[in-house]
Structures are given as structure tokens and as C-alpha cells.
Amino acid sequence: MCTTSPEPDAILARAIISTLVRKGVRVLALDFDKTIVSVHTKGYWRQTTPKLAEYVRPCFRALLEAAISECDIYVSVVTYSMQPQLIRDVLLRVLPHSDISRVVIRTNAEDWAQKQVTFLGKQQHIAWLVTELFNRDHVMIQAHEILLLDDDIKNVQLAEEFGHQAYEVPEDVTLDLISEFVNDMNVVERLPATPTE
């Protein structure tokens, strides 16, 4: 388990994650561009990793640190970016004491990205993630146990249509705003498992 600094941000971030766990959220899925970082890499960042790390929003640095140290929640980055290694390196740089291997990163890397005939938002990424967690850890994640944080309203609306929880990240996002949203969220009821023959 990782240690976190007792700064006010760290304390509030831990409270947010505890509330999510208590309310039944099992997967925290975060967009990258204009969410974790305040800039848009347009799919391919051409500057250095340290430069991009400078744009990581402090509230998401704190939230990621708290989420990664919480065993009862899976953490994922779901993004149209084509640079999974860059994202991992940025996280390693801003969270040197966290176990970044706990973060499942799903980008639109060339070996995976599907042509979208209709707009699917982050649903392909989330579907892949659910399958990945099942194959890897034999856990069955239900749609409403996933919380997507994304700055794009279309992705948020689509996530809600697919039964996920979703929060539209505003430009002036703070931990207080995220905390308000999480506190107002309904408790997620786990659906009974379907009996197998």
C-alpha cells in the first residue's frame, strides 16, 4: 500500500475515493486530454513528457494517488490518445510513490482502435476494460459500478445512456466540485448475479 501526504488535497481525495467505494463504485475511469491534464494532446503529443506532466491538474494528481492506493477500486485511463507509454510516463512522473501498474490504460493505439461507424464515446474503451478485468481478475463489473470522469459532454451523456455513472469535468474543476458530485451520487445497488444452469 502506498503512503500519501497529509495535505488537504490528499485528505479530500481520500474522502472522495472512500465515498465512491461506500456507494458501490468499483471502477474509476478517467479521460486524459482536458481531464487529467488541462491541455489537449490532439492524439499525439510532440513535446516532452516532463512538459506534459506540468499540465497534470493537481486535483487529478491527488485523486489518482488516493484511488491507486485503494484496493477496492480499479483505476483506468480511457482516452483517444495514441500514446499509452507517454501517459504511463506522465503518471510515473507526477506520482513517483504510487503503483502505476494498477492503472489500466486504454488508448486508441494503432493495434486496437476500431473504426467507429457511429459515435460510441468511450464505450468501446469501457467494454474492453470490463472484459480485461474479467479475464485478468475474474471480476464481473456491472455497468452502473463504473464512474467516468470526462470533459466531453457527449461522452458523459453516452456513458449515462449505457448505465454508467458519469461526471462532466468542467474547465475549472476542483476536488471540491468532484466531492460535491460524488456526495450527491446515489448508492449503487449491486444486481444479483444471474444464476447459471
Ligand SMILES: [Mg+2]
Ligand atoms: Mg477529453
